[in-house]
Amino acid sequence: MKYHYPRIKPIYPLYKLNKKNFRVGAQLGITTEFDDEKGQFWILSNLMDGFRTFKQIVFEMKNIYPELTSIDIEKGIDLLNEEGLVEETYPGKTIDERYIANVNYFSRFCGAEKNRFEIQEKINNLNILLLGLGGGGSNIVTLLAGLGPKMIRMVDYDKIEPSNLGRQLLYREKDVGEKKTDIAKRTVREMNSQISVETIDKKIVEVEDVIELTEGIDIVICAIDEPPFIIHRIVNGAIIKAGIPCIFGASQISRGRVYTVIPNITGCFDCMNLNFSKNDPKFIEQFVGFREIKFAPPSIAYGPGIFQLTASIVDELIKVVTVYAEPKSLGTQFEINYEDGSSFTHKTWPRFEDDCPTCGNGNISDWEIFQYYKEKK
Ligand SMILES: [Zn+2]
Structure with missing residues (x-):
C-alpha cells in the first residue's frame, strides 16, 4: 500500500460545475476538470480530506459503491496523483510557522511520493556564502532571512551611503556611514534569530580571497559586479577550485541575468569565454573596446x-539545491526583462573539458581573451 493519508492538495479548490463535472484547481495551467458521470471521483476526492487513512477511504468508497475493488479505488487515487492533485498529509508533522507558506508553495511541485517538508528542511540546513551586500546582495539577504538557511556568511567592504537608500532596503537613514556587514548582520539577526550569521569585511581581488571563505559552504551567491567581468572570473576560479556551485547575478540597464556554475557538471565562466571566442567573431573586439574606455556608467x-x-537569483538557488523545480540557469544565462516582466534562457554553453584552462585541461595561453582580463590601470 503506497498511500497513507492521501489528500487532495488543500492549495487547490475542489468544486462542482454541474451535476456531473467538477474541477480541482482554478489557476491557468493547473486546473483539472473531471467528467464524472457516476459521481465516483467526486466522492473519492471529498473523502481524501487528510483525516482519513487510505484504508478508511477504501472502506467508505466500498460502502457507497460495492462494485468497486480496493485496486479500483487505488487506481482512482493514482489518476488524481498523476494530475498532480494529491499529496500525503503527514499528520503530526510540525514546522516553524514562518516556513508553512513555503511548504504549501512546494506542495504544488510534489506528488504523493515526494515530501514537501523535506524541501524546506534542505533549505534550513544550507550554508551560504554571499559575496556583496550592495544593490543585489542587500536584497538577497532579506529573502534568505525569510527562507531560513542554517548559516549565511556575508562579505563586503563598503559603508552605507545615502545613494544606497533608494534600493538597498536593508539599510536605514541612521545606518549611513556604518559598515554594510555590521548592519546586515544586525538586521538578519532581528529578522530570523535561527540563522547563524557571519560577516567578513573584505574586498575580493583574487581567487584566494574567495577560496578562504568557502569552508563549510554548500553554495555561493556572487552579487558583486566590480570590476565588470573580471570579478566573475575570479569568483569562478575559486568555486571551481573549491568544488562548490555558484549562482551569479548581474544587472544591466533594464535587464538582469542569472547564471549558475556547478563545478565538473556545467560549463564554467571561462567555458563561456571559450564558447564566445569560438562562435562570436566580434567577441574579442567588443571586449577590448569596452575595456579601452574603462566604461564606468552612473548607477542605474x-x-x-x-x-x-534578486528574486530570480534566490529562487534559482533554491531550485539548484532542492530541485523542487528545474533550475533555469545551469550553464546558461537566464535573462529577465524588467520592463515587461518577461524572461528567456540563452543558448547553453558546454563545458569544454579539453580546452578550458579553469575547469578542464586547457592552456590559458591558447586563448587570446584571457590576456584582456587583467585589470587595466
Ligand atoms: Zn570551464
Missing part, C-alpha cells in the same frame, strides 16, 4: 528592477 539601479533580478 532601480529598485523594482533589481528586486526582479
Whole structure:
C-alpha cells in the first residue's frame, strides 16, 4: 500500500460545475476538470480530506459503491496523483510557522511520493556564502532571512551611503556611514534569530580571497559586479577550485541575468569565454573596446528592477539545491526583462573539458581573451 493519508492538495479548490463535472484547481495551467458521470471521483476526492487513512477511504468508497475493488479505488487515487492533485498529509508533522507558506508553495511541485517538508528542511540546513551586500546582495539577504538557511556568511567592504537608500532596503537613514556587514548582520539577526550569521569585511581581488571563505559552504551567491567581468572570473576560479556551485547575478540597464556554475557538471565562466571566442567573431573586439574606455556608467539601479533580478537569483538557488523545480540557469544565462516582466534562457554553453584552462585541461595561453582580463590601470 503506497498511500497513507492521501489528500487532495488543500492549495487547490475542489468544486462542482454541474451535476456531473467538477474541477480541482482554478489557476491557468493547473486546473483539472473531471467528467464524472457516476459521481465516483467526486466522492473519492471529498473523502481524501487528510483525516482519513487510505484504508478508511477504501472502506467508505466500498460502502457507497460495492462494485468497486480496493485496486479500483487505488487506481482512482493514482489518476488524481498523476494530475498532480494529491499529496500525503503527514499528520503530526510540525514546522516553524514562518516556513508553512513555503511548504504549501512546494506542495504544488510534489506528488504523493515526494515530501514537501523535506524541501524546506534542505533549505534550513544550507550554508551560504554571499559575496556583496550592495544593490543585489542587500536584497538577497532579506529573502534568505525569510527562507531560513542554517548559516549565511556575508562579505563586503563598503559603508552605507545615502545613494544606497533608494534600493538597498536593508539599510536605514541612521545606518549611513556604518559598515554594510555590521548592519546586515544586525538586521538578519532581528529578522530570523535561527540563522547563524557571519560577516567578513573584505574586498575580493583574487581567487584566494574567495577560496578562504568557502569552508563549510554548500553554495555561493556572487552579487558583486566590480570590476565588470573580471570579478566573475575570479569568483569562478575559486568555486571551481573549491568544488562548490555558484549562482551569479548581474544587472544591466533594464535587464538582469542569472547564471549558475556547478563545478565538473556545467560549463564554467571561462567555458563561456571559450564558447564566445569560438562562435562570436566580434567577441574579442567588443571586449577590448569596452575595456579601452574603462566604461564606468552612473548607477542605474532601480529598485523594482533589481528586486526582479534578486528574486530570480534566490529562487534559482533554491531550485539548484532542492530541485523542487528545474533550475533555469545551469550553464546558461537566464535573462529577465524588467520592463515587461518577461524572461528567456540563452543558448547553453558546454563545458569544454579539453580546452578550458579553469575547469578542464586547457592552456590559458591558447586563448587570446584571457590576456584582456587583467585589470587595466
Ligand atoms: Zn570551464
